[in-house]
Every structure is written in structure tokens, then in C-alpha cells.
Amino acid sequence: MSDAEDFSDGEPCSLREVLGLVGDKWTMQILVRLTDGPRRFSELEHGIEGISRRMLALTLRNLERNGLVTRTVYAEVPPRVEYAITPHAAELDEPLHALSAWASKHRAIVGEARRAYDATKAS
Amino acid sequence: MSDAEDFSDGEPCSLREVLGLVGDKWTMQILVRLTDGPRRFSELEHGIEGISRRMLALTLRNLERNGLVTRTVYAEVPPRVEYAITPHAAELDEPLHALSAWASKHRAIVGEARRAYDATKAS
DNA sequence: CCGAATCCGCCTAGATACTG
């Protein structure tokens, strides 16, 4: 199935690689939730606003495939499945927070830049 | 025109905001090139592997709109247009390098995780 | 040289319904 970048080549642009892993619409939000501890499928489904069951499943599959999340099935009734972050993904926490901090700091400036730009273009 | 997130709401998830700004296919690569200094349109076009003229123009427009890049037109013949990074975007450099470092460190592990996962699924 | 406009194929997310 799909596979944006291979992670098998030499040294292209590491940035794009990370983005290929966590840069999509839902991955980050899942990762953030899992930093607090393991979560069940339905916990994630209800906790993340607007995500569909399909996208949650697909995104979790990818995370699992890339070794960023582990999937544990408990043989119970009713069935229970827990997802947990791996140590590797946990190390993403700091860089991600740095990015988040940038957004918080520059949010107002970006908003103002947009208004200014749109105003001049409103011919 | 399009506008994923508004930057006008209270405090949703800053991460998604940054990703909305620089998380697409080309923005990062353009930004990285511009950290070395101002570049012309055609310099970027030829320097970035695989980008189309259309996508370069669109991506630059967005960067300009968000106040991350400035566009300067020189009244010459032939016409010359230079793009430069703004101080705000320059501050993205460090967080981005942190992400890049993560990718370099975990590249092998991710690759191995994928092979392992795909192997077990090759039923 | 720098872009805007148009056309168009592909991918992907969303909705919905079904299974273990």
C-alpha cells in the first residue's frame, strides 16, 4: 500500500521525513493524547473532535507500522484494545512543543499579516 | 479563498496551526532555501527537485500572505523578483532543526519497524 | 522572466453499512 518516502535512501531532507510521519491531519492529536498514557480505541474516537472511525483506524495502523505506537489486544469480553506511545515517539514531544511555542508566540502576527494581505488584494 | 484554520479562535492546538502553515509538501523546502538568503523565483524553481511552477507560485503566495516571506519586485528588464524570509519565519529554524534531528536519529528504527510490520502482514 | 488561468486525473477523507 501507500508509502510516501522510503526511509531507505541516503540523506535527503529529514524534515520531510518527519512530516511524512506526523504531518497529516490526525497523527499529532493522537500522539498528544497518548503521551498522557495508553488509551482505548473508543476513547480516542470520542476525544478527538471530528475524526471518523475510519481515519482513526488508518492513522493508528500507520503509527503502529512506523513503530511510534504499540497495539495491545486483551482477550476479554467485551474486547479491549489499548494503544500506547513508544519511547521513540515520546522523544518527539520536545521538538513538537518547540513548534507549538512558536505558533503561540506568532499567532497574532500571522493573523495580522493575513488581514493586511487580504485587504490589499481586495481590489 | 481557502483557509484551513483561522488563527482567530482562542487556544485550540498550536501544533495544528504550525502544520497548517508549513506542513505541506513544498513550504519547508522553500523556507530552508531562503534561510541562506534571498532567492529569485527561477532559482527556487530549479533548486527544488520536482516542484512545478504552479505549486511554487501558490506556495510562495501563501508564505507571503502569512507574513513568513517577503516579495520584492525590482523594476528592471528583464524583471526580477526576490523572495526573502522574515524574522518570524527565521525563528522556526531551531524547532525545525530539532525535528530534523529526531528524524536522523530514529530513521533506522522506523525503517526496521516498517519491515517487521510488513513482514508479519505478508500473509 | 514571472506569474495567472484553465483543464483534468488522482488521491483521500467522509459517510454509511456490515462483521467478529
Place this chain on the structure above:
DNA sequence: CAGTATCTAGGCGGATTCGG
């Protein structure tokens, strides 16, 4: 509860063409 299967529409990106 925790997924999978199928269908469809809309966005995105590439190619091409025209304008400043």
C-alpha cells in the same frame, strides 16, 4: 467494542497555455 468494506465527492497537484 473495535474494526473493515465500499462508494462517492472534493481538493490537490501536474501539464499546458496565455498575459505582463
